Amino acid sequence: MRGNAGDLMSDDGGSMPFLTPVLSATTRADVPVDSLLSADSPRTNGLDRAYIDTLVALEDELPPIVVHRPTGRVIDGMHRLAAARVRGDRTISAYLLDMPERNVFATAVSLNITHGKPLSHDDRLAAAARILRESPALSDRYVASVTALSPRTVSRVRRSSVDVAHLNTRIGLDGKRRRADVASVASGRLRAVEVIRQRPEASLREIARLAGISLGTAHDVKKRLLLGMDPVPQGSGAAAERAREPRSEPRPETRIAEAPSLRDARERLDRLRKDPALRLSQSGRFLLRGFAVHDLDATVWAKLAATIPPHCADGITQLARECADVWTRFAEQVEREAQAGEAGQAEPAGGRSRPGV
Structure with a gap:
């Protein structure tokens, strides 16, 4: 700031x-x-x-x-x-x-x-x-x-x-004052878990606002869920306070859904890498390098997401979605070109030629 x-x-x-x-x-x-x-x-x-x-x-x-x-x-x-x-x-x-x-x-x-x-x-x-x-x-x-x-x-x-006074409230980076006792800390983190479970697409700012916690705490909760950890840190006093709360039924484990398996995508990429039409052309090699950036396991993406600083999260989220849109538009354009090529090959020898683009 x-x-x-x-x-x-x-x-x-x-x-x-x-x-x-x-x-x-x-x-x-x-x-x-x-x-x-x-x-x-x-x-x-x-x-x-x-x-x-x-x-x-x-x-x-x-x-x-x-x-x-x-x-x-x-x-x-x-x-x-x-x-x-x-x-x-x-x-x-x-x-x-x-x-x-x-x-x-x-x-x-x-x-x-x-x-x-x-x-x-x-x-x-x-x-x-x-x-x-x-x-x-x-x-x-x-x-x-x-x-x-x-x-x-x-x-x-x-x-x-x-000689440091211990207060029940703290002022965060956003200038807002929040309760700092262990019960409030635990309950705020658990509210964030519910928000993430119900709205997995919510940004960190939305999670923080809906759960009544700071942006940094929202980032930490989401990181812990991605890594399969307890959203309330052990040893802080908050976890012990939560353990003493009566529960009518066990709390279901909440994890952020993993991305679909990339095995099929990797097999397709391996086949394309061996195709001479791509491997031996400059445009083909450029395209293969672009695909190679995404050749990561879901756990790697999860760990990478957990390292993003809170103040960068919104920008990275927006940029990632924009990149996804670029790839989607590219896929649609490739499909159109392929369909147009197939249609041209299917025309009779005496038919009209397809107008140039």
Whole structure:
């Protein structure tokens, strides 16, 4: 998720740290070096002198830093600022962000994840612990997206930190607040299972909306069903809570239907690969390569679907359906051409010739 400073609000109107600002949409200006304050840095070991020396040796202008406009405090770019001071630069190019001061640290973490000198794993763990202390209502997935850790790792940090308040609700990536007690977690996942069973064609967003869960949880439930796993993770407390619920009858196992067997299709493809008319022509080889992409077992497709990130699911779903439509139209066109060819061969020798296309 990317947005301007202060864009993301919780459902109760409170301000939440956004993930990564769109710097290209932010004011950029040359700022006096001496006017800037040091960052509230997530780097636990301070600045790297060798990296500063590398930046000093650059002949080109240093890349812009990021500054909190209201306070003049550096959010991202302390190594570049230190290099500019060593070089004797009077000004440095900077993006100026307007946001609540309490959001500055989380923004600094997100900006230091993927560019410049990335944060170490220990830095990110320490940052996650601090963000959880300051904003305990943020979900594990939310903090994970800021710190580039896995949600499971953030959950361990939350449980091991005695000074992190444990709340019954969490705020997700979509800004919505949801209950986080084990009974609610289990029931939400089970509602998602029912939605998937009744509407197997439903998108992840539809499943999340109908089950009252986050998009990430909907993705996890669908992945578990594809892999034949329990939709409620064991060891989380939610599974134990569900096991204590009285049941009048056993719950039927719910799995996503597998695709039809591809054995016949593979045999047809093998025969076509041996056909000289296709194998020895450029167009034929191109067509065979296109078919080879789909020569996968149903279990491989299921595992592949389980790896799709939630934010990519809608786009991939739409693109896959569009590709299926392209193949369907191609099949229909091949059938028409074949039928026209058969009709032409069946005409008497003195009959009218078929008009050219």
